Ligand code: HEM
């Protein structure tokens with residue numbers, strides 16, 4: 001049982017689902033929730049994200065076996081067979097997609113886009129070849145937020161696109177800091193992540209640039225989604241703090257400190273999204 005949980009990357013799936021739940025509530029803008037509709041939207045997205053993650057673990061089993069960070073995962077360690085993992089991931093995704101169809105077609109399409117960006121574009125086409133893999137792969141990570149929004153509003157999706165863009169602009173910090181920390185691992189597995197190709201300093205300034213853009217989009221959402229001042233203050237404060245730490249890191253990049261920045265990035269995104277709830281109900 002534990003292998004089936006580990007193979008869907010529970011911490012990552014949890015934060016992805018936070019973006020989905022919050023996007024749903026920001027799109028709905030009220031607490032009178034149709035609980036069946038809400039549960040169908042959340043369960044379909046959860047199954048799609050979990051299934052996609054398991055399929056990524058199945059496809060990456062060879063390189064995961066080469067990296068210290070990932071070699072104890074269920075498939076490379078032999079606790080879960082590749083075939084079982086593939087069937088498990090496919091079943092989860094198909095179930096999620098079909099339940100998503102019962103909510104609305106746009107949600108189902110967004111879930112399919114998540115699978116395509118993650119598995120086809122990122123995992124199969126780019127991850128092993130291009131330093132810019134996560135620029136396109138990042139769209140996969142932005143899909144749960146868009147899915148949450150579109151479950152409620154299939155037509156006016158501007159707010160949903162902004163929510164998705166916040167995640168997209170956050171992804172370079174999320175991944176490139178961890179890549180810096182595990183540089184030797186990524187070199188061993190021959191994965192050309194951007195920091196390994198251009199160096200930590202240039203990659204760190206690219207993260208600063210993306211984080212500055214993220215600050216602008218976080219502020220834009222205050223206007224577009226008509227959220228409260230409390231959201232604007234909370235979200236801009238936490239992103240500004242992260243930006244300040246990212247600039248300090250870029251001035252003196254350090255492999256050990258990169259892991260702290262990676263952890264801080266997850267906290268930053270979590271607080272930005274939770275502050276949106278104050279924005280609606282604050
Ligand atoms: C292309 C997109 C993404 C890539 C390549 C990616 C990659 C990674 C990697 C390499 C890890 C470290 C896994 C480990 O060894 O522990 C990780 C963990 C994680 N990811 Fe992602 N990720 C992506 C998108 C996202 C998104 C969009 C979110 C949330 C909105 C997210 C949330 C997390 C969380 C919460 C963790 C665990 C952090 C911790 O261990 O404290 N990821 N991800």
Ligand SMILES: CC(C)=CCC/C(C)=C/CC/C(C)=C/COP(=O)(O)OP(=O)(O)O
Pocket residue numbers: 016045048049052053056060070110111112113114115118122123137140141143144147
């Ligand atoms: C709606 C929907 C289906 C969305 C998909 C959301 C999702 C699973 C995003 C994560 C994207 C991703 C490529 C993570 C694994 O990266 P990695 O293989 O580089 O990480 P690893 O080295 O830790 O395995």
